[in-house]
Amino acid sequence: MDVNVKSMFLTCKAVLPHMERQGKGAIVNIASVSGIRWLGVPYVSYTTSKAAVLGLTQSIALEYARKGIRANCILPGLMNTPMIVKPLAGVYGQGDVDTMIAARSAQCPTGAMGDAWDVAHAALFLASDEARYITGTQLVVDGGLSCKVA
Numbered sequence: 001m002d003v004n005v006k007s008m009f010l011t012c013k014a015v016l017p018h019m020e021r022q023g024k025g026a027i028v029n030i031a032s033v034s035g036i037r038w039l040g041v042p043y044v045s046y047t048t049s050k051a052a053v054l055g056l057t058q059s060i061a062l063e064y065a066r067k068g069i070r071a072n073c074i075l076p077g078l079m080n081t082p083m084i085v086k087p088l089a090g091v092y093g094q095g096d097v098d099t100m101i102a103a104r105s106a107q108c109p110t111g112a113m114g115d116a117w118d119v120a121h122a123a124l125f126l127a128s129d130e131a132r133y134i135t136g137t138q139l140v141v142d143g144g145l146s147c148k149v150a
Helices: 002-022 044-067 082-092 097-107 116-127
Strands: 025-030 069-076 138-141
Touching: 002 025, 002 044, 002 069, 025 044, 025 116, 044 069, 069 116, 082 097, 116 138
Parallel strands: 025 069, 069 138
Antiparallel strands: none
């Protein structure tokens, strides 16, 4: 909760006065598709913290919209990043990283996990002037994972 919610809350709290003074701003928070869908992994605290980020983002979006400040949230799905390699190898791959990557990729409708660039490109769009009329949204970046029933 400290990493996923408190840190984001404090960061938003710190930047909002500056954005108010300049009359504009764009906040892009990172949550997770697990904040809106069960992914089959019992991570209650993680899911709860990511759902809290969604509420935080939408509250900021509504409260600050008339002040020219937008707030949006990206919901990544299964991503192949260095952060998952060691911690999840034992969960998905019995300790083998390649087995873990293959198992997680097989869960994705695209047949492969996304990567950090997929999230970065979405964040760049939401922070840009091209997204000037987008606020309070949840942009899912998951290769179709959240469309699956099972």
